Amino acid sequence: MEKVKFLILGSGVSGLAFANFIDSDNYLIIEKEDSPGGYCKTIIQDGFTWDYSGHFFHFRDSKIEEFLVSRMDQNAFVKVVKKTKILYKENYIDFPFQKNIHQLDKQEFLDCLYDLHFRETQNTSPSNFKEMVYKNCGKSISEAFLIPYNEKLYACDLSNLDADAMGRFFPKTNIDDIIKNFKYPESKSYNDVFTYPKGGAIEYISALLKDIDLKKIAFNECVEKIDPIKKIAFTKHRQIQYENLISSVPFPKLLDYLSITEGRNILSSNKVLVFNLGFDKKGDSENHWVYFPEKKYRFYRIGYYDNIIQQNRMSLYVEIGMKTEDIFDKENELKIVLSHLKEAKIITDHKLISYHSVIMNPAYVHINKESQQLFEKCSIQFNSQNIHSIGRYGGWKYCSIEDNIIEAKVLATKINNNHKKCAE
Numbered sequence: 001m002e003k004v005k006f007l008i009l010g011s012g013v014s015g016l017a018f019a020n021f022i023d024s025d026n027y028l029i030i031e032k033e034d035s036p037g038g039y040c041k042t043i044i045q046d047g048f049t050w051d052y053s054g055h056f057f058h059f060r061d062s063k064i065e066e067f068l069v070s071r072m073d074q075n076a077f078v079k080v081v082k083k084t085k086i087l088y089k090e091n092y093i094d095f096p097f098q099k100n101i102h103q104l105d106k107q108e109f110l111d112c113l114y115d116l117h118f119r120e121t122q123n124t125s126p127s128n129f130k131e132m133v134y135k136n137c138g139k140s141i142s143e144a145f146l147i148p149y150n151e152k153l154y155a156c157d158l159s160n161l162d163a164d165a166m167g168r169f170f171p172k173t174n175i176d177d178i179i180k181n182f183k184y185p186e187s188k189s190y191n192d193v194f195t196y197p198k199g200g201a202i203e204y205i206s207a208l209l210k211d212i213d214l215k216k217i218a219f220n221e222c223v224e225k226i227d228p229i230k231k232i233a234f235t236k237h238r239q240i241q242y243e244n245l246i247s248s249v250p251f252p253k254l255l256d257y258l259s260i261t262e263g264r265n266i267l268s269s270n271k272v273l274v275f276n277l278g279f280d281k282k283g284d285s286e287n288h289w290v291y292f293p294e295k296k297y298r299f300y301r302i303g304y305y306d307n308i309i310q311q312n313r314m315s316l317y318v319e320i321g322m323k324t325e326d327i328f329d330k331e332n333e334l335k336i337v338l339s340h341l342k343e344a345k346i347i348t349d350h351k352l353i354s355y356h357s358v359i360m361n362p363a364y365v366h367i368n369k370e371s372q373q374l375f376e377k378c379s380i381q382f383n384s385q386n387i388h389s390i391g392r393y394g395g396w397k398y399c400s401i402e403d404n405i406i407e408a409k410v411l412a413t414k415i416n417n418n419h420k421k422c423a424e
């Protein structure tokens, strides 16, 4: 039987980052797809550059950014000051909605401001995401944007999500900031300025692959069962004995491979159908991405690659949130998307000349108290068996690729230090 010190499941950002930071060459990466990158992949087709879905980068840790950038061509990026809008009742207003209610018509502005000021501010913490939204922003803002938008995205009842399900990605409300913004608009969100590699998000994966021997990645191979006592992973082709297992596969799948059924059925997520669309000419908009809270539009968000990497033909990604069990007809969805883009005046007489679609499943996981408790409980058991479930889906959470790299680095550093101590 093959033996390896570190068996890494998945060659997405998390798996590759771990391989970069672990002080050992004795590792093997098993990847079920035929290429690396996980959700951070790029499609180049008919002159268009598309990711699985809009993947833009806003680094908070300069060391992580430096680590990636030092492995890339210095001219490979665009640095962009974000232009994002919400299409609301046929008008564009700036994102985030709660800071730009003065751009609504007068009656709606008054309702939003009144409800915001007189919102229930008792000191009890909100018990779920929906309650948190009402408590933070009041009824009118919640019902005009935050609830319908997030219901379209998560494809679930928002009372089933934890109050902190979106963590730092949820723009926090401060009345002083909102009122200041009426007079002196300023944007202060987590991704005001973002970077994007001109060759697409896969460039970051290429940077992570720079010091990795491709022979250490087994593509088209899927782990299907794990024996945590004997420390053996089973694929269709072989059995691999490991000392440490680093898994970035979705947490529910890891439970299946370990034959753990208790609590498994409380884990849920949405899936996102992404259409990447290439048209024959540009549109009028200079926006980078646009949010669509209204149900009459099938998608919850679209983004313009052509406005980000300065191309002369409109190149869009369009995201549709669905329940994982939803069945759909792709061609029919495409027809609906094109007709809704027309209704929203994003396209007029544009001709679609190239397209690609992908399903991201899971995409946004449904984070609640039960899912967090299950993950914590299992992690204690896993760690005692040298199993580490990391990444956005391994950790069953909401995070960015930078967070994935930091998490993998912290874990690798901890293991490196433990090994050093043992060697002393």
Ligand SMILES: Cc1cc2nc3c(=O)[nH]c(=O)nc-3n(C[C@H](O)[C@H](O)[C@H](O)COP(=O)(O)OP(=O)(O)OC[C@H]3O[C@@H](n4cnc5c(N)ncnc54)[C@H](O)[C@@H]3O)c2cc1C
Pocket: 009, 010, 011, 012, 013, 014, 015, 030, 031, 032, 033, 036, 037, 038, 039, 040, 053, 054, 055, 056, 057, 058, 221, 222, 223, 224, 248, 249, 250, 253, 272, 319, 360, 362, 363, 364, 390, 391, 392, 393, 394, 399, 400, 401, 402, 404
């Ligand atoms: C719609 C959407 C938009 C996003 N936009 C951004 C953004 O703008 N900026 C940003 O920073 N982040 C963004 N993200 C988040 C980002 O995609 C993730 O944080 C990141 O790609 C997760 O990397 P990962 O390696 O943890 O997981 P993954 O990318 O899911 O990698 C896991 C890998 O494991 C492999 N695998 C699965 N099962 C098995 C098995 N049994 N055996 C072997 N291999 C297996 C998979 O094929 C995959 O390659 C977005 C996510 C979504 C859903």
